[in-house]
Amino acid sequence: MAQLWLNGRLVETGAAHVAPSDRGFLLADGVFETIRASAGEPLWLAGHLARLHAGAGLLGIPVPLSDDAIAAGLRDLVAANHLPDSAVRLTLTRGPSARRGLWPPDEPATPTLLATVAPRAAPGPARLIFCGTTRRNEFSPLSRVKYLAYGDAILARREALATGATDAVLLNTSGNAACCTVGNIFVRLEDGWATPPLRDGPLPGLARARLLKAAGAQERTLTAADIAGAREVVITNSLGITPVSHLEGRALAAPSILAEIDAIYLGP
Amino acid sequence: MAQLWLNGRLVETGAAHVAPSDRGFLLADGVFETIRASAGEPLWLAGHLARLHAGAGLLGIPVPLSDDAIAAGLRDLVAANHLPDSAVRLTLTRGPSARRGLWPPDEPATPTLLATVAPRAAPGPARLIFCGTTRRNEFSPLSRVKYLAYGDAILARREALATGATDAVLLNTSGNAACCTVGNIFVRLEDGWATPPLRDGPLPGLARARLLKAAGAQERTLTAADIAGAREVVITNSLGITPVSHLEGRALAAPSILAEIDAIYLGP
Numbered sequence: 001m002a003q004l005w006l007n008g009r010l011v012e013t014g015a016a017h018v019a020p021s022d023r024g025f026l027l028a029d030g031v032f033e034t035i036r037a038s039a040g041e042p043l044w045l046a047g048h049l050a051r052l053h054a055g056a057g058l059l060g061i062p063v064p065l066s067d068d069a070i071a072a073g074l075r076d077l078v079a080a081n082h083l084p085d086s087a088v089r090l091t092l093t094r095g096p097s098a099r100r101g102l103w104p105p106d107e108p109a110t111p112t113l114l115a116t117v118a119p120r121a122a123p124g125p126a127r128l129i130f131c132g133t134t135r136r137n138e139f140s141p142l143s144r145v146k147y148l149a150y151g152d153a154i155l156a157r158r159e160a161l162a163t164g165a166t167d168a169v170l171l172n173t174s175g176n177a178a179c180c181t182v183g184n185i186f187v188r189l190e191d192g193w194a195t196p197p198l199r200d201g202p203l204p205g206l207a208r209a210r211l212l213k214a215a216g217a218q219e220r221t222l223t224a225a226d227i228a229g230a231r232e233v234v235i236t237n238s239l240g241i242t243p244v245s246h247l248e249g250r251a252l253a254a255p256s257i258l259a260e261i262d263a264i265y266l267g268p
Numbered sequence: 269m270a271q272l273w274l275n276g277r278l279v280e281t282g283a284a285h286v287a288p289s290d291r292g293f294l295l296a297d298g299v300f301e302t303i304r305a306s307a308g309e310p311l312w313l314a315g316h317l318a319r320l321h322a323g324a325g326l327l328g329i330p331v332p333l334s335d336d337a338i339a340a341g342l343r344d345l346v347a348a349n350h351l352p353d354s355a356v357r358l359t360l361t362r363g364p365s366a367r368r369g370l371w372p373p374d375e376p377a378t379p380t381l382l383a384t385v386a387p388r389a390a391p392g393p394a395r396l397i398f399c400g401t402t403r404r405n406e407f408s409p410l411s412r413v414k415y416l417a418y419g420d421a422i423l424a425r426r427e428a429l430a431t432g433a434t435d436a437v438l439l440n441t442s443g444n445a446a447c448c449t450v451g452n453i454f455v456r457l458e459d460g461w462a463t464p465p466l467r468d469g470p471l472p473g474l475a476r477a478r479l480l481k482a483a484g485a486q487e488r489t490l491t492a493a494d495i496a497g498a499r500e501v502v503i504t505n506s507l508g509i510t511p512v513s514h515l516e517g518r519a520l521a522a523p524s525i526l527a528e529i530d531a532i533y534l535g536p
Contacts, residue, residue, distance in 0.1 A: 018288050020284050025293040027417070028296035135408060147419050148417070150295040155327070
C-alpha cells in the first residue's frame with residue numbers, strides 16, 4: 001500500500017486526512033518543496049530545507065520538526081514506497097484553526113507537515129508560448145519563497161495547452177521575463193546563457209543556482225524580445241532540466257547545455 | 269455537534285476530511301465565497317454564486333452542484349448549526365488528484381465543495397497602515413475572482429499587527445491603492461466617496477457594488493496620498509462595513525456613511 005508521511009509518521013495514503021479547517025486548504029497559508037530523490041536519498045536537502053524555513057519565517061509558521069527528523073522521515077517515505085528514484089513533495093501549512101477569518105487566533109500553532117512521493121517522469125521537450133493571461137508579481141516576497149498558490153501558473157498552463165503548447169513564459173508586472181510555470185528559464189543569447197535576476201520575480205530555484213555556476217550564466221533582466229530571439233532555451237527545476245524545442249512555434253536548436261545535466265543534478 | 273456541508277451532505281465537523289491530494293490544499297487550485305446569513309437566509313446569494321462561477325470558469329473547475337442545490341445546502345447548514353445570523357464560507361477546489369504536478373491529469377474531475385458556518389462578529393473600528401511588505405497584482409485575473417490564496421493579505425496583516433494597527437491598505441504594483449486585507453476600501457475626499465476601479469486590482473466586492481450606488485461613490489484611481497488625505501474611511505465586505513478610526517496613526521472622523529449600513533446589507 002502507498003504511504004505518505006504526515007506530522008512525523010508514515011500513514012497509509014487512504015487513511016491520511018487533512019482537516020477542512022486547515023489554513024493551507026482555506027487560504028493557501030503555507031509553503032512547499034519538490035525534492036528529487038536518487039538511490040533513496042533526497043538531493044540538495046539542505047537547500048530545500050533552508051528555502052522551506054525562509055518561507056515559513058516569512059509567513060510566521062513554525063516548522064514543527066527538526067531538519068534531521070524531516071530528513072529521516074523523507075528517507076523512510078522513499079524506502080517504504082520502494083521509489084528510490086522519485087519526486088518527493090514536502091508541504092508545510094499553518095494547520096487547522098478553530099476560528100474563521102484571515103488572522104490566526106491566539107491558539108497553539110499545530111502546523112501540518114506532509115510529504116508524499118511519486119515516480120519522477122523524465123521531462124520531454126517543451127513547446128513554449130508567452131503567457132498573455134496573467135503576470136507574475138515581482139513585488140511580492142512570496143515570489144521568492146515556494147509559496148503554495150500556483151493559480152497564475154495554472155492559468156498560464158491552461159493558456160499553453162489551449163494553443164497546443166506545453167508550457168508558458170510568465171512575464172512580471174513590468175513586462176520582463178520571470179520564469180515558466182514550474183521552473184526557471186535559461187536562454188542562450190549571443191554572448192552566453194542568461195536567466196532573470198531574483199528582483200524580476202522568479203523563484204530562487206536550487207537548480208537555477210547550480211546552473212548559473214555550471215554554465216557561467218548571467219543574471220540579467222530579459223525582455224520578451226530577448227527571450228524570443230534566444231538560440232537555445234531550457235527550463236530548470238529540482239527534478240531536472242527540460243529542453244525547449246519550440247518557442248511561439250519557432251523550432252529551437254537542441255540545447256548544448258544538456259551535457260551538464262548529470263554533473264548538475266547528481267554531481268558533488 | 270457542529271456540522272459542515274461537504275459535497276452535498278451535512279457531516280459532523282470532526283468526521284469530515286479533505287484528502288491530502290486535494291489540489292486546493294496543494295496548489296490553492298480553487299475559489300471561495302464568504303456569505304452573510306441573516307435570519308437563516310444567505311444574503312446576496314445570486315451575486316456570490318455568480319462570482320463563484322466566474323472564478324471556477326477562469327480556472328476551469330466544474331461546479332458539481334446546481335445553484336439551487338447549493339442554496340438549499342447552505343440553508344440546511346445554517347439551520348443545523350443554529351446560527352441564523354452568521355458567516356458562511358463556501359469553498360470550491362478542483363479536488364483530489366491521483367497524480368503529482370501542476371496540471372490535472374486526464375481523470376474525471378471530482379471537485380471538492382465545502383461549506384462551514386461560524387458566528388459573525390460585529391467588526392470593531394480598524395486602525396490602518398499602508399502595507400510596505402507586498403503589493404497586490406492587478407495584472408492577474410485572479411485579483412478579480414475570489415481566489416483561495418491570501419498569502420499577500422496575511423503578510424500585510426502581519427505587518428499591521430506588528431506595528432499596533434489592525435489592518436493594512438494594499439497598494440498595487442503601480443503604487444496605487446487596491447484594497448485592504450479582507451475588504452474593499454472607500455474614502456471620503458473633498459468631493460465625495462471614492463473607491464479604486466477594478467482595473468487597479470481590488471476584488472469586485474458585493475458590498476462594494478452596493479455601496480457605490482448607495483453612497484453615490486465614484487470609481488477612481490487612488491494614490492497613497494489620496495488615501496492619506498481622506499477625511500473618512502471605511503472597509504467593506506459581505507459581512508459588514510468596518511469604520512476606520514486611525515490611518516497611519518492619524519485619527520479620522522467617524523464615517524458619516526455608517527447610517528447606510530442597514531439599507532445596504534439588509535435592505536431589498
